[in-house]
Amino acid sequence: xxxxxxxxxxxxxxxxxxxxxxxxxxxxxxxxxxxxxxxxxxxxxxxxxxxxxxxxxxxxxxxxxxxxxxxxxxxxxxxxxxxxxxxxxxxxxxxxxxxxxxxxxxxxxxxxxxxxxxxxxxxxxxxxxxxxxxxxxxxxxxxxxxxxxxxxxxxxxxxxxxxxxxxxxxxxxxxxxxxxxxxxxxxxxxxxxxxxxxxxxxxxxxxxxxxxxxxxxxxxxxxxxxxxxxxxxxxxxxxxxxxxxxxxxxxxxxxxxxxx
Amino acid sequence: xxxxxxxxxxxxxxxxxxxxxxxxxxxxxxxxxxxxxxxxxxxxxxxxxxxxxxxxxxxxxxxxxxxxxxxxxxxxxxxxxxxxxxxxxxxxxxxxxxxxxxxxxxxxxxxxxxxxxxxxxxxxxxxxxxxxxxxxxxxxxxxxxxxxxxxxxxxxxxxxxxxxxxxxxxxxxxxxxxxxxxxxxxxxxxxxxxxxxxxxxxxxxxxxxxxxxxxxxxxxxxxxxxxxxxxxxxxxxxxxxxxxxxxxxxxxxxxxxxxx
Numbered sequence: 001x002x003x004x005x006x007x008x009x010x011x012x013x014x015x016x017x018x019x020x021x022x023x024x025x026x027x028x029x030x031x032x033x034x035x036x037x038x039x040x041x042x043x044x045x046x047x048x049x050x051x052x053x054x055x056x057x058x059x060x061x062x063x064x065x066x067x068x069x070x071x072x073x074x075x076x077x078x079x080x081x082x083x084x085x086x087x088x089x090x091x092x093x094x095x096x097x098x099x100x101x102x103x104x105x106x107x108x109x110x111x112x113x114x115x116x117x118x119x120x121x122x123x124x125x126x127x128x129x130x131x132x133x134x135x136x137x138x139x140x141x142x143x144x145x146x147x148x149x150x151x152x153x154x155x156x157x158x159x160x161x162x163x164x165x166x167x168x169x170x171x172x173x174x175x176x177x178x179x180x181x182x183x184x185x186x187x188x189x190x191x192x193x194x195x196x197x198x199x200x201x202x203x204x205x206x207x208x209x210x211x212x213x214x215x216x217x218x219x220x221x222x223x224x225x226x227x228x229x230x231x232x233x234x235x236x237x238x239x240x241x242x243x244x245x246x247x248x249x250x251x252x253x254x255x256x257x258x259x260x
Numbered sequence: 261x262x263x264x265x266x267x268x269x270x271x272x273x274x275x276x277x278x279x280x281x282x283x284x285x286x287x288x289x290x291x292x293x294x295x296x297x298x299x300x301x302x303x304x305x306x307x308x309x310x311x312x313x314x315x316x317x318x319x320x321x322x323x324x325x326x327x328x329x330x331x332x333x334x335x336x337x338x339x340x341x342x343x344x345x346x347x348x349x350x351x352x353x354x355x356x357x358x359x360x361x362x363x364x365x366x367x368x369x370x371x372x373x374x375x376x377x378x379x380x381x382x383x384x385x386x387x388x389x390x391x392x393x394x395x396x397x398x399x400x401x402x403x404x405x406x407x408x409x410x411x412x413x414x415x416x417x418x419x420x421x422x423x424x425x426x427x428x429x430x431x432x433x434x435x436x437x438x439x440x441x442x443x444x445x446x447x448x449x450x451x452x453x454x455x456x457x458x459x460x461x462x463x464x465x466x467x468x469x470x471x472x473x474x475x476x477x478x479x480x481x482x483x484x485x486x487x488x489x490x491x492x493x494x495x496x497x498x499x500x501x502x503x504x505x506x507x508x509x510x511x512x513x514x515x516x517x518x519x520x
Contacts, residue, residue, distance in 0.1 A: 059334060
């Protein structure tokens with residue numbers, strides 16, 4: 001949001017941010033695909049089975065929670081664009097935020113309401129990972145977890161960016177939205193926010209980024225060039241989850257936005 | 261190291277790993293370049309100036325140390341390919357390592373000796389960041405730190421991978437190395453490990469990856485296409501630091517390797 005630091009985000013700066021975030025998502029997923037599924041990381045019985053702890057969160061619960069605690073200490077969640085998966089009992093930042101300009105851009109009630117973290121978590125673990133990774137276990141749990149954290153954070157940031165999209169759209173044309181917000185008409189809002197042509201452009205672009213970033217040039221005789229991850233996975237991810245979840249966030253944000 | 265899980269790394273698997281790690285380095289640096297310098301993150305006076313704590317490590321010291329503690333708990337440093345910047349007082353892993361195959365590949369004495377973490381840290385903060393980032397402060401310290409951690413870890417992993425390179429090369433041709441190791445002749449070892457033609461291929465390849473991953477397609481009228489980071493920075497990084505540091509690691513590893 002380099003061009004928006006002073007006056008808050010604009011339609012153009014939000015669009016640029018969304019496009020840049022595509023790179024982060026595509027690359028994070030390609031990095032995760034280096035490792036096999038490593039199911040133990042997601043199992044709530046793994047830690048209790050090996051008897052090292054009494055309670056049994058999964059490794060991913062434990063790692064993401066502790067990572068978010070650490071990120072909270074350095075002020076990550078002072079930024080309205082960052083949404084934690086485990087928001088309870090986050091520690092306070094060890095210094096006061098330096099950049100106050102963004103803090104009040106979103107409507108706080110609407111921003112708190114528009115949260116699809118649980119949907120993202122479930123989608124990533126149950127639907128995306130089986131498509132992204134090969135079955136198997138190579139024991140590289142720490143690297144797997146580090147990659148999972150980056151993927152989850154990148155997806156969450158991108159999807160919850162719908163709040164900024166909704167806010168800038170509302171400010172640009174409040175009359176278009178106010179009537180439907182007053183009538184709590186989520187279908188009409190959804191329709192206002194849906195541009196199939198634009199969605200198709202986005203899907204084609206992320207697929208293309210998957211092709212560009214994930215191109216595997218063969219180094220050994222007899223092997224063909226290929227992709228680290230099937231590029232279609234990225235358009236599928238956007239079409240099935242990222243775009244629909246972003247629109248859920250936008251509609252929920254608008255429905256809870258004060259009209260004054 | 262997918263094809264090396266059973267028998268330990270091979271010349272071919274190490275080469276593949278190194279090439280794959282280039283992607284991680286190039287992409288991490290491009291991500292860091294999204295944010296300006298944000299000097300406060302590296303200042304040992306920042307936290308004490310704002311009066312929130314008594315002692316004054318820099319934010320980056322504090323964040324990398326705590327991140328490594330967390331990574332140690334999930335077993336990151338059971339993997340000989342991962343080298344922490346703050347190795348003292350690391351917590352024990354909360355579970356026993358699942359993948360024992362790699363644990364004994366490197367010679368432990370040589371592996372402990374061949375450590376250039378302090379060089380990498382200093383190079384990253386003092387030389388690379390000024391080339392990579394624009395001057396300025398946008399207050400996004402948490403995101404900046406998260407990116408710095410990824411860059412530092414990717415560089416450290418790549419450079420310390422020299423230990424694996426040295427070990428596989430030694431095993432493939434012990435007679436070529438033993439004489440110089442016995443005579444502690446580091447110059448002769450350095451010469452044995454230097455292939456200028458290969459180094460030039462590597463530099464050209466990372467520059468090309470910088471061009472591919474960092475290509476900025478203009479979205480606004482009147483703007484020209486460009487690169488998120490000057491692609492030459494990547495060949496410079498490899499030529500000035502990554503390749504020379506890797507060779508330091510290799511020579512130091514070999515000099516401390518037992519010949520039995």
